[in-house]
Amino acid sequence: MGVAWKRSQDRTRSALRGAARDMAWMEGQESARGVSAEDRISLDAAMADLPPDVRACVALCLAQDWSNAEAAQALGLPLGTVKSHVARGRARLLKALGGSDDA
Helix, strand or coil, X not given: CHHHHHHHHHHHHHHHHHHHHHHHHHHHCCCCCCCCHHHHHHHHHHHHHCCHHXXXXXXXXXXXXXXXXXXXXXXXXXXXXXXXXXXXXXXXXXXXXXCCCCC
């Protein structure tokens, strides 16, 4: 029982350290100029609703300005899959945020 207790405590401490590290990273990020906190929260929520593979493609290609080929190589996905994930993810984000898909 002692071993189980120690492992439980280790996992709890690890999770707390990870949360603190994530929070410090988030605080260190520059927010885009002219973007309100409410818009940022809405975008974060809309991104969280995307499937993980689509979210990764959108984050790399649209937010980090990677090329589709770079994202495909980094994620180990075919180029066409990355392109379709970015297009679908962008459309879903625009729909969730109430924007238009004119671009």
